[in-house]
Amino acid sequence: MAGRGGLLMLENFIGGKFLPCSSYLDSYDPSTGEVYCHVPNSGKEEVEAAVEAARAAFPGWSSRSPQERSQVLQRLADLLEQSLEELAQAESKDQGKTITLARTMDIPRAVHNFRFFASSILHHTSECTQMDHLGCLHYTVRAPVGIAALISPWNLPLYLLTWKIAPAIAAGNTVIAKPSELTSVTAWMMCRLLEKAGVPPGVVNIVFGTGPRVGEALVSHPEVPLISFTGSQPTAERITQLSAPHCKKLSLELGGKNPAVIFEDANLAECIPTTVRSSFANQGEICLCTSRIFVQRSIYSEFLKRFVEAARMWKVGIPSDPSADMGALISKAHLEKVRSYIKKARMEGAQILCGEGVDKLNLPPRNQAGYFMLPTVITDVKDESCCMKEEIFGPVTCVVPFDSEEEVIQRANNVKYGLAATVWSGNVGRVHRVAKKLQSGLVWTNCWLIRELNLPFGGMKSSGVGREGAKDSYEFFTEVKTITVKH
Numbered sequence: 001m002a003g004r005g006g007l008l009m010l011e012n013f014i015g016g017k018f019l020p021c022s023s024y025l026d027s028y029d030p031s032t033g034e035v036y037c038h039v040p041n042s043g044k045e046e047v048e049a050a051v052e053a054a055r056a057a058f059p060g061w062s063s064r065s066p067q068e069r070s071q072v073l074q075r076l077a078d079l080l081e082q083s084l085e086e087l088a089q090a091e092s093k094d095q096g097k098t099i100t101l102a103r104t105m106d107i108p109r110a111v112h113n114f115r116f117f118a119s120s121i122l123h124h125t126s127e128c129t130q131m132d133h134l135g136c137l138h139y140t141v142r143a144p145v146g147i148a149a150l151i152s153p154w155n156l157p158l159y160l161l162t163w164k165i166a167p168a169i170a171a172g173n174t175v176i177a178k179p180s181e182l183t184s185v186t187a188w189m190m191c192r193l194l195e196k197a198g199v200p201p202g203v204v205n206i207v208f209g210t211g212p213r214v215g216e217a218l219v220s221h222p223e224v225p226l227i228s229f230t231g232s233q234p235t236a237e238r239i240t241q242l243s244a245p246h247c248k249k250l251s252l253e254l255g256g257k258n259p260a261v262i263f264e265d266a267n268l269a270e271c272i273p274t275t276v277r278s279s280f281a282n283q284g285e286i287c288l289c290t291s292r293i294f295v296q297r298s299i300y301s302e303f304l305k306r307f308v309e310a311a312r313m314w315k316v317g318i319p320s321d322p323s324a325d326m327g328a329l330i331s332k333a334h335l336e337k338v339r340s341y342i343k344k345a346r347m348e349g350a351q352i353l354c355g356e357g358v359d360k361l362n363l364p365p366r367n368q369a370g371y372f373m374l375p376t377v378i379t380d381v382k383d384e385s386c387c388m389k390e391e392i393f394g395p396v397t398c399v400v401p402f403d404s405e406e407e408v409i410q411r412a413n414n415v416k417y418g419l420a421a422t423v424w425s426g427n428v429g430r431v432h433r434v435a436k437k438l439q440s441g442l443v444w445t446n447c448w449l450i451r452e453l454n455l456p457f458g459g460m461k462s463s464g465v466g467r468e469g470a471k472d473s474y475e476f477f478t479e480v481k482t483i484t485v486k487h
């Protein structure tokens with residue numbers, strides 16, 4: 001919808017209708033730094049309207065069979081797939097990611113999220129035990145929780161929003177989703193497909209706006225018993241505080257400081273390109289990205305030389321360039337935050353081998369004010385440095401040597417996060433042994449980001465609470481009851 005001055009004007013989607021808002025936020029094109037979209041600056045009033053719509057829709061939707069709900073999710077997947085190119089273009093422009101990544105990862109995964117949960121909802125089983133000596137049978141039943149608040153971040157906008165919406169509505173809940181105010185466009189575009197897919201009014205409601213204003217109104221609402229959140233740890237702490245008085249169900253998927261552990265027998269021909277990708281994909285703005293690389297000392301020099309060469313080949317370009325490997329970071333503020341870590345590293349005496357402050361960005365004049373940064377590799381950095389401890393969430397990775405297996409496990413675990421890790425070795429006993437000892441919810445060995453949606457996804461320590469996946473999301477979005485029958 002075109003608004004003032006031809007800018008894109010989004011509207012909330014509540015009760016099956018697009019509704020204007022009394023005030024709006026500017027949303028920027030990360031590749032130019034220009035305002036191109038207005039996002040509703042929703043508040044309590046909009047949350048109340050969404051709760052009323054979700055409440056009214058719950059009896060009808062929750063009483064539909066899993067088969068009926070599954071068919072709706074499949075139709076929505078079909079419609080998203082038919083709009084793949086339009087959604088990919090929008091996601092790339094809104095988030096700054098490359099069009100190629102949006103086309104091949106973000107939107108296909110959003111489609112798959114609906115297909116995956118449309119299928120998995122048909123195959124869950126419950127539990128049953130017998131106490132014949134007491135003439136008793138015990139069994140479990142599950143039912144949808146009610147109105148689910150879904151709060152998603154700006155790094156994988158439609159990918160992560162649908163990773164929450166799909167299981168929530170498949171299980172029979174109604175939802176109020178709040179995407180990041182920085183990347184609201186594809187969520188708004190999806191709303192235009194809901195009616196055609198057969199999603200009844202009020203089943204999916206989307207309110208746009210900032211975390212403190214509309215996000216807090218949503219998470220503290222007494223009629224919203226469940227919150228699924230992906231984002232930063234500080235925000236998760238705030239949401240936990242606000243939800244505590246109501247004892248709400250919480251799923252918190254947070255950040256990471258993910259290590260790659262590379263042993264001397266690693267296949268470097270595979271390890272290096274994969275570790276470049278795991279460090280810089282999506283501008284390093286994925287919670288699963290590698291930001292600490294531990295390399296066994298005997299291959300450290302060779303690895304470093306080849307890794308820096310490969311990082312310099314990683315093309316930074318305008319998001320619409322199909323040959324670009326990396327686009328623009330999400331915001332000016334985030335770019336400055338990421339750059340500040342490079343400055344701190346320099347002040348600590350670390351070496352910056354390529355990227356920020358070493359190599360030159362080559363951008364068209366129109367993109368000079370965009371939020372671009374080159375892939376940056378830091379070495380000679382201490383384990384206690386903030387660059388080795390804190391989530392930077394940008395195209396920055398640290399490379400350090402190690403000697404023994406015991407040493408590297410201790411160092412890799414010596415951070416507050418515990419989300420993901422990669423282990424590179426041809427020794428199968430070692431990869432199993434090391435993977436088990438790493439404090440991570442996810443460990444990829446000799447690969448990265450091969451996703452099995454059936455199995456638990458999530459982190460430990462400060463990387464979050466709970467897991468997401470076929471069974472895990474189903475259990476999160478339902479309440480279980482144990483029934484005993486004495487016969």
Ligand SMILES: NC(=O)C1=CN([C@@H]2O[C@H](COP(=O)(O)OP(=O)(O)OC[C@H]3O[C@@H](n4cnc5c(N)ncnc54)[C@H](O)[C@@H]3O)[C@@H](O)[C@H]2O)C=CC1
Pocket residue numbers: 151152153154155178179180181209210211212214215216219230231232233235236238239253254255256286287334391392393
């Ligand atoms: N783990 C992850 O996947 C992500 C981690 N991050 C980390 O978080 C840092 C900040 O990024 P942000 O986008 O600001 O993350 P954030 O955690 O502030 O925002 C994530 C979502 O939470 C909402 N939100 C923010 N404050 C809220 C509140 N008080 N109540 C309810 N909802 C609230 C936001 O509007 C957004 O939809 C990044 O620099 C990065 O380090 C950011 C995005 C994704």
Ligand SMILES: N/C(=C\C=C\C(=O)O)C(=O)O
Pocket residue numbers: 153155156160163230231253285286287288451457
């Ligand atoms: N939660 C994030 C990524 C999830 C990826 C997946 O489920 O495949 C993130 O980057 O915040």
